[in-house]
Amino acid sequence: MVDTIRGIVETEQAESDRSLEDTIQILGTAFGGGAIVSGVVSQYIDKPFAPTNFKYPVSPLVLSLLWSFLATAFFGLMAYFLIKLRRTGTKGK
Numbered sequence: 001m002v003d004t005i006r007g008i009v010e011t012e013q014a015e016s017d018r019s020l021e022d023t024i025q026i027l028g029t030a031f032g033g034g035a036i037v038s039g040v041v042s043q044y045i046d047k048p049f050a051p052t053n054f055k056y057p058v059s060p061l062v063l064s065l066l067w068s069f070l071a072t073a074f075f076g077l078m079a080y081f082l083i084k085l086r087r088t089g090t091k092g093k
Helices: 004-042 060-091
Strands: none
Touching: 004 060
């Protein structure tokens, strides 16, 4: 009986570790991709704190943040789906 409980606990711990590993991979990919896009987009900002005028209704700083958030979400979703695809592909083996 004790060995059965130990086996169950070890199985649950392995699943928990796998879940944590997946979360770290997803967040790392998302933040890394967002940081790269933010670095590229910020190279095009001449005056980051210039007042908003009618020629450019949205501040370049706001656009940079928007693109960074969008890239972070995109890379995070891509990593999530690729990891889930990999996990479902190896369950049958």
